[in-house]
Amino acid sequence: MTPTISGAARRLLRGLAALLLATAGAAGATSPAGAAARAAEPVPGTLVSSQPLPLDLWLPGTGAAYRITYVSTPADPAAPAPVVVSGAVFVPQGTPPAGGWPVIGWAHATVGVADPCAPSVAGRPQRDVDFLGAWLRAGYAVAATDYEGLGTPSPHPYLRGASEAYGVVDAVRAARAADPKGSLSRTWLAVGHSQGGQAALFTGALQASYAPELDYRGSVALAPPSQWRTLIAAAEPFDFDPAKPASPFVFLLLEMMRAAHPGAIDPAALLTPAGARLFPEVQKSLCVGDLIQRLSGHVNGDFFAIDAAERETFTDLLIKDAEIPITRQARPLYIAQGTADTLVFPPAAQTTAGLLAQAGSAVTFRFYGGADHLGIEAAALPDLLSWAADRLHDRPAG
Known part of the structure; x- marks a missing residue:
């Protein structure tokens, strides 16, 4: 089945495009009309649509799940309008803790560039089902972006890191609006594998300026391609x-x-x-x-x-x-790499971790002996859950 964007999303994009065309060349205008037009632009993270996710796409430990579309920032800074991105939200079973369920912003591995490959429609490989189910059972909600252009109009800019990171952050924002019980916390971690590991490291580099209203605690990158x-x-x-x-x-x-x-x-x-x-x-x-x-x-x-x-x-x-930005990230990073990975070069991940540490980031790097590219999720999972629990006890940034 080929996913389609909702009518509301199409109307939003058409309206925004018309607004921007009407005000083209007036970026520096100070008139009340110009200011009102800019104020009317959709805010990244705005929820466009939400509908129940089919039961066959639920993860173990899910209490409620939704397929969402939301506004995000496009890969191309010269693009005339924001983009609408799709994704899924998974809320754990049970009663949320005080302050709400902490959130995992999940960034998936490579699935392709065609719309039917979007995980919120096509489903997820068993390794992801098991991995994300463990996070749900540990008391985390999951906000899972499909990335720009997967499941919605526009091309998918595969491995364009900033686009992926915007999609991750804005999925967390939209997930909080999609939950009718308001049970999702501001506190969150970015977690990703392969392409998603790269996305998680880009997320850590830009989240402070992009989403200061959220309480970001760190990023987990499994087998991220780099160098x-x-x-x-x-x-x-x-x-x-x-x-x-x-x-x-x-x-x-x-x-x-x-x-x-x-x-x-x-x-x-x-x-x-x-x-x-x-x-x-x-x-x-x-x-x-x-x-x-x-x-x-x-x-x-x-x-x-x-x-x-x-x-x-x-x-x-x-x-x-x-390429992963080598900069001081404000919150900690965990980079996990399997030694038997033949898809990404294991020493490259170690090099990136070392460079990030030299730049002033707090980096935990670990090799997992015998784990290949797909097996790293299961191999690292116990350590990741322990590391994430420690991050939740950190004081909020800023």
Whole structure:
């Protein structure tokens, strides 16, 4: 089933677009009309729609669940309007503690770039069901973004970190409005795996200025991709060598580059005829699991025609959009990395953790022996729950 945005969301976007077009060129205006127009712009985190989530998409320990759409900030700062993003909210069973359930802002791993891949519609892999169910049973609500462009109009800017982080933060804001009992706390943690681990670290870097009204306590990043030059050179799934097994991630990154850097990257010039035939399916319907199956037995050269200069341009743009910001983060970080991970390069995660610590962030980094890219959730879970409980006893920032 292909998810569709609600009529209310469409009206919101149309109205906002008309407002911005009408006031184009008047950004510096000081008239009462100009001020009123700016005041009428939808606020990021505003809830657009909420409806009960089908029972077959509930997580263990769920007492109530909703599929939501909400206003968020787009990846492109020059975009003429905010975007509407979809996601899901899971409220634990039982009676909330004083002050409400603390919230996990969940950032999911790679699912694809097509709308049908949105987890709030397609569901979640069993590893996520088990992982998030444990958080619910531990007394956390879960606000799970689908990310910009997954399940709603506009392209999904895959691995564009700021966009992912805005989606995470605004899902937490919207989740509090979606719960009719008002049982969700201001206190929250960002937690993510793989693409979502990258999102969680971006979230920590921008949340203080973006959402000061929330009581953010820290971020958990499981197997976050980072150090992109090293990763492309060392991790086979991101290797453009035409003789290597065909990589689904190159297709996904081409879609991000197409949307984010149309003047610099032209996917048509980087695809073979077979790649050009498959690319529209990746954009519209193929989720990552099915895409991996379609590529089985093929090599990169069957689909991609990327020379050394194009690879360098590709890498530079990826670093610009997707590299973890190395800055002092105000709240603690936990980075967990499996030693048997062949998707992201384990030493790269350790390097990023060290650089963040040198910048003044409070970083806990741990290798999990024998854990691969998918197994890191289960391997790290007991430590993460303990670490998160300690963070809830910290004094609020600021």
